Amino acid sequence: MDWLVWYYFLISVSFVTVIADAGHVKAIYGQQDERIRLECIVSSRLDAEEAMWMRIRQPHNPDILTYRDSVVYAPDRIQLEQRRLSSSINANGALVDTYFLTLTLLRSNIDDEGRYVCSRGKNVFAEYDLSIIVPSQFVEDDNFNQQRTIREGSTLQLFCSATGRPQPSITWSYRATDGKHISLADGLACNDTVCELRLENYTRNDPNIIECVADNEKSTRISKIFNVDVHYPPKLTTNTQTYTRAKRIDIIIQCSSIANPPASILWLDDTKRELNHSHIYDIKTINHTSTLSFSVFPYEHSLVMFYCHANNSIGSDEKSINISDFIQFDSIMIRETTTVSSETTTIDSDKLFSKKQKTLRPTRARSRVSTSPIPLTSPMQSLSSSSNSFIYSFASHFLNFILIFFVSCFV
Incomplete structure (x- = not known):
């Protein structure tokens, strides 16, 4: 019997072979x-060709498939051995x-369902x-990987439709960061032909990959992947850095955007006109960050207010940057121009400005000091002047005394 075992092993590789016991429905x-191969063992004192195969399907009458050694029903799809x-x-x-x-169904389909009986007469x-x-x-739908785009805050609706025999059930899930499948829709299976997943107020923090699984528990389960792309308007953040030099202040303003789809970033001046890359303003954009660099000088008029503007197809955002909130001009050392001579000292007051200057263009003091030289007398000159005045006063009194004496004598 070993050859018989090997025979059944070989034919079972490419066929579904079933042997039923008499008196038992399998x-x-x-x-x-x-x-599909259906086999029965016929024992008879007569020729086995007297046996036949038939199929019973409700509400149809029985179909005689084979009789004796001939196939009498759909011979292009049924073989008898x-x-x-x-x-x-x-x-x-x-x-x-x-x-x-042995009865072999070459290309089985739904019409082949029913009860198959191997008999001879009443046996x-x-x-x-x-x-x-x-x-x-x-x-x-033959595409098992689909793209869905949704605006943040709206309702996500996904549909999954599958057929099979038996009718497959559909479940929804998403894959967590640790690789585990997390059920959606409370893990309930949908047995309808078309199943819908509805998730309200969908945000960028919700799953971006959702899987639809169809399984009829009799064949291989299949799945479909939905890649969810959530669109949202830009959100800007700014960072300002200042570097104080001897006669200027270098300013670097970074403006970063978080948006989907990616937003374009523009720099505007205080009149909302666009700034371009030039010898005054250096503008560099890398990925989602734009950097504006420039320098300010105390004696030059410079812009104070700048705007970073970003927009995409969903919306826009704008941030204002007032650089006077980040710089202090009293940190810049401005040297005074002083001229010294042996006789007079002249101070040019036009080059003095307040230590607590808050504007970018330093203003002069309100009480303007005269620019004409101011003579300063030395101590030796003061002493000489005092001596001369004393001598002159003494001589004048002496002459008055002589005059009075002569008048009194001759009168």
Whole structure:
């Protein structure tokens, strides 16, 4: 019997082969378009060609598939094989032959479902209840990886439609960062032909990959991936850095945008006119960050207010930057111009400005000091002047005394 075991092993590789016991109905499942082999063992003192295969389908009448050694129903899809297995003599001394009677369905389909009976006369040798399995497949959609675009805050609606035999159930899930599948829609299975997943107020923090799984538990489960792209308007953040030099202040303003789709970034002056890259303003944009660099000088008029503006197809955002909030002009050392001579000292007051200047263009003091030289007398000159005044006063009094004496004598 070893050769018989090997024979069944070889043919089972490419066929579904089923052997039923007499008096027992065996339920079997076959895939659509698959070859299905149904076998029965016929023992008879007569020729095995007297046996036949028939199929019973409600509400139809029985279909006679084979009779004797001929296929009488759909011969292009059904094959019949007879093979003698053994011969023996029973207790009554009669010769009994044992045969294998094999019915093969070449390309099975749903119409092949029903009960198959192998019999000869009133003797039933095997019975099968055959069910044809149609693998699950998505309806009118061969793309298993789809893209969905949604605006942040709106409702996400996904549809999944599958057919099969038995009818597949549909479940929704998403894959977490650790690789685990997390069920959606409370993990409930949908048995309808078309199933909908509805998620309200969808945001960028919600799953961006959602999977639809169809499974009829009789064939391989299939899945469809939805890549969800959430669009949202730009959101700007700014960062200002200042570097104080000897006679200027270098300013670097960074403006970063978070947006989907990516936003374009513009720099505007205080009149909302666009700034371009020039010898005054250096503008560089890398990925989602734009950098504006420039220098300010105390004696030059410079802009104080700048605007960073970003926009995409969803919306826009704008940030204002007042650089006077970040710089202090008293940190710049401005040297005073001083002229010294042996006789006079002149101070040019036009080059003095307040230490607490808050504007970018330093203003002069309100009480303007005269620019004409101011003479300063030295101590030696003061002493000489005092001595001369004393001598002159003494001589004047002496002459007055002589004059009074002569007048008194001659009068």
